[in-house]
Amino acid sequence: MSATTGQDVGGVRVLWQAAGAEWAKLWSVRSTWWCLAGAFALMVLAAVTLGGASATEALRPAGPSSAAPVPASEAAVSATSFAQFALVALAMLTITAEYASGSIRVTLQAVPVRGVMLAAKALVLAPVMAATGVLSGAAATAAVYALLSLDVFGGLVVLPMGEVVRDLAGVGVYFALIAVLTLGAGAALRSAAGTLTVVFMLLMGLPLLLMMTGSGPAVAMSLRMPLFAGLAFMGSADNMTGGPIPYSAGEGLAWLLAWTAASLATGHAVLRRRDA
Amino acid sequence: MIRLTGLSKRYGDRLALDDLTLDVRPGAVTGFLGPNGAGKSTTMRLILGLDRPTAGAALVGGVPYRRIRNPLRTVGALLDARALHPARTGHAHLVALARSNGIPRKRVGEVLETVGLAGAAHRRAGALSLGMSQRLGIAAALLGDPEVLLFDEPVNGLDPDGVRWVRGLMRSLAGEGRTVFVSSHLMSEMQLTADHLVVIGKGRLIADAPLAEVIAGSSLTAVVVRTPHARELAALLRAAGVEVTRSGENELVTTGAPVERVGDLAYEAGVRLHGLRVREASLEQAYHELTEGDVEYGAGRRGA
Numbered sequence: 001m002s003a004t005t006g007q008d009v010g011g012v013r014v015l016w017q018a019a020g021a022e023w024a025k026l027w028s029v030r031s032t033w034w035c036l037a038g039a040f041a042l043m044v045l046a047a048v049t050l051g052g053a054s055a056t057e058a059l060r061p062a063g064p065s066s067a068a069p070v071p072a073s074e075a076a077v078s079a080t081s082f083a084q085f086a087l088v089a090l091a092m093l094t095i096t097a098e099y100a101s102g103s104i105r106v107t108l109q110a111v112p113v114r115g116v117m118l119a120a121k122a123l124v125l126a127p128v129m130a131a132t133g134v135l136s137g138a139a140a141t142a143a144v145y146a147l148l149s150l151d152v153f154g155g156l157v158v159l160p161m162g163e164v165v166r167d168l169a170g171v172g173v174y175f176a177l178i179a180v181l182t183l184g185a186g187a188a189l190r191s192a193a194g195t196l197t198v199v200f201m202l203l204m205g206l207p208l209l210l211m212m213t214g215s216g217p218a219v220a221m222s223l224r225m226p227l228f229a230g231l232a233f234m235g236s237a238d239n240m241t242g243g244p245i246p247y248s249a250g251e252g253l254a255w256l257l258a259w260t261a262a263s264l265a266t267g268h269a270v271l272r273r274r275d276a
Numbered sequence: 277m278i279r280l281t282g283l284s285k286r287y288g289d290r291l292a293l294d295d296l297t298l299d300v301r302p303g304a305v306t307g308f309l310g311p312n313g314a315g316k317s318t319t320m321r322l323i324l325g326l327d328r329p330t331a332g333a334a335l336v337g338g339v340p341y342r343r344i345r346n347p348l349r350t351v352g353a354l355l356d357a358r359a360l361h362p363a364r365t366g367h368a369h370l371v372a373l374a375r376s377n378g379i380p381r382k383r384v385g386e387v388l389e390t391v392g393l394a395g396a397a398h399r400r401a402g403a404l405s406l407g408m409s410q411r412l413g414i415a416a417a418l419l420g421d422p423e424v425l426l427f428d429e430p431v432n433g434l435d436p437d438g439v440r441w442v443r444g445l446m447r448s449l450a451g452e453g454r455t456v457f458v459s460s461h462l463m464s465e466m467q468l469t470a471d472h473l474v475v476i477g478k479g480r481l482i483a484d485a486p487l488a489e490v491i492a493g494s495s496l497t498a499v500v501v502r503t504p505h506a507r508e509l510a511a512l513l514r515a516a517g518v519e520v521t522r523s524g525e526n527e528l529v530t531t532g533a534p535v536e537r538v539g540d541l542a543y544e545a546g547v548r549l550h551g552l553r554v555r556e557a558s559l560e561q562a563y564h565e566l567t568e569g570d571v572e573y574g575a576g577r578r579g580a
Binding site: 013014018021022025028029031097101105106107108109111113275 | 321324325326327328342344345346348351353355356358360361362363364365368371372373375376378416
C-alpha cells in the first residue's frame with residue numbers, strides 16, 4: 001500500500017494498532033490501578049454515606065417521603081458525583097503525564113495523526129471506565145442494600161433488578177463520557193493542574209455556583225451542565241436542589257454527549273494547531 | 277532520504293530556522309553540527325512532524341512525516357532519552373511502541389539485546405541512568421528496522437565503551453545503506469563517525485559538505501616541508517603565492533596550496549626535500565572557524 005494518502009494513515013487498522021498501544025500503556029503504570037481502586041472505594045463509601053443519610057432522614061417522625069422504600073442503586077447513582085474524580089484523575093493522566101515527561105513526542109512519532117492518537121486514547125478509556133462504572137456501581141449497590149437491610153432501617157430498601165441494571169448501565173456510560181471529556185480537556189490544556197482545575201469547575205464548581213445564584217438563566221445553565229445532565233440521564237431523583245431536573249433522561253444524555261464532543265473537538269483542534 | 281526545502285520555523289519573535297535547504301543521503305552518516313540554539317533540535321522536530329514549519333517543507337522518502345503509514349518502520353528517532361514515563365518499564369515502553377506500528381513483539385527482545393539492555397528491561401524508566409536511557413532510546417529508534425535514523429546527541433551520558441559502541445552502530449547502519457542523521461557537539465567523536473557534515477548557525481546553513489572537504493577547507497590545514505634549503509624554498513613559494521611560515525631551521529609550514537603543488541614547485545626548482553606531509557586541521561578547529569564566522573557566513577553559503 002502506498003503511504004501517500006491521508007486515508008491510509010487514518011485507517012481503521014491504524015486506529016486499532018494505536019489503541020492497542022494505548023491499552024498496553026494504560027496497564028503498564030501503577031497509577032492506573034490506584035485510580036481504579038480509588039474509584040471503587042469512593043463509590044462504595046459515598047453510596048453508603050448518602051444511602052444511610054437519606055434513610056435516617058426518612059426514619060424521622062417528620063421525615064419527608066415517609067418511608068417509601070428506595071432502590072439500593074439510587075445511592076450508587078448519587079455517589080458518582082464524588083467518585084468520578086478518581087476517574088477524572090486517571091483519564092487526565094493518560095495525556096498530561098505524557099506532556100509532563102515529554103513522552104508525548106514519542107507517542108506522536110509512532111502515531112503522527114493527532115486525531116488518531118486522541119481517538120485511540122478515547123477508545124481505550126471509554127470501555128475501561130464503563131466497566132469500572134458498572135462494577136463499582138454494583139459493589140456500591142450491594143453495600144447500600146446490605147446496610148439498609150439492617151433491622152434499624154427495616155423495609156426502607158429494595159432491589160428491583162430491572163431498575164438496578166438500568167442504573168448501573170447509566171453509571172457506566174456516564175463514567176465513560178466523563179473520562180473522554182477529561183481527555184479532551186487534557187489534550188487542550190496539557191498540564192495536570194490546569195486540566196484538573198478546569199474539569200473540576202466544569203463538573204462541580206460551576207454548576208453549584210450557578211445553582212446558588214438562584215437566578216433563572218443561571219439555574220437553567222447549571223442544570224444543563226454535565227453534573228445534572230448526568231444525574232438526569234442516570235434517572236436520579238436527587239438533583240441536590242430539591243427541585244426536579246426539567247427534562248428527560250434522553251435529553252440528559254444528549255447534553256452529556258454535547259459537552260464531551262465539545263471538549264474532544266477543542267482538544268483535537270489544539271493538538272493539530274500547536275507544536276508538540 | 278531526508279529532503280528539506282526552504283525550511284523555516286519561527287517561535288514567537290525568534291527565527292529558529294531560516295530557509296534551510298539540504299538533502300541527507302542514504303548510505304552515509306551525516307553529522308549535524310552547530311552551537312547551542314543553532315536550530316538542530318528544531319530541525320529534527322520538524323522532520324518528525326512534531327512541530328509545524330512556518331515555511332518550507334521537510335520530507336522523508338518524498339512525503340511529510342505525518343503521511344507515513346507505520347512511521348516507526350520508516351524512520352527511527354531518538355530526540356530526548358529522558359522523555360519516558362518514569363513508572364513504565366523499558367520493556368513495556370517498547371511493547372507499546374511496537375503495537376502502535378504493527379511491529380512483531382519479538383523485535384522488542386531483539387533490540388533490547390542489541391543495545392545491551394536486556395538485563396535492565398524490567399526496571400522502571402525512572403530508575404535508569406542517563407546512559408541506560410540513551411540505550412533504551414536507541415532501542416526504540418531501531419525497533420521498526422527503519423531506513424532513516426535520526427539521533428539527537430546520542431552519546432550524552434554514555435561511558436567510553438558506550439560512545440565507541442554508538443560509533444560502531446552508526447557506521448554499520450550507514451553501511452547497510454540507511455540514512456543516518458546525527459547531531460552532536462563532540463567534534464572528536466564526529467570526526468570519527470561522520471562521512472558528511474551539515475553545519476548550521478543561528479538557524480542558517482553554514483556548510484553542507486563531506487567531512488574531508490570541511491577539514492581540507494580549514495585554514496589550519498597545512499603542508500609541512502622539511503628541506504635543507506628552507507630559506508630558498510620559502511622565497512620560491514612566496515613568489516608563487518603560497519603562504520609560508522618558517523617553523524624551524526629546516527622546516528616550513530605552508531597554507532593555501534595543496535601538497536601536490538608544493539611538491540611540484542620544489543621539484544621544478546630543483547630544491548632537495550627531506551619531508552613533505554599534510555598536517556590536517558582537526559574537525560574541532562575547522563568547526564570553530566566556520567561557526568566563529570557565523571555572521572560573516574550568514575549571507576553566503578559554502579559547499580554543495
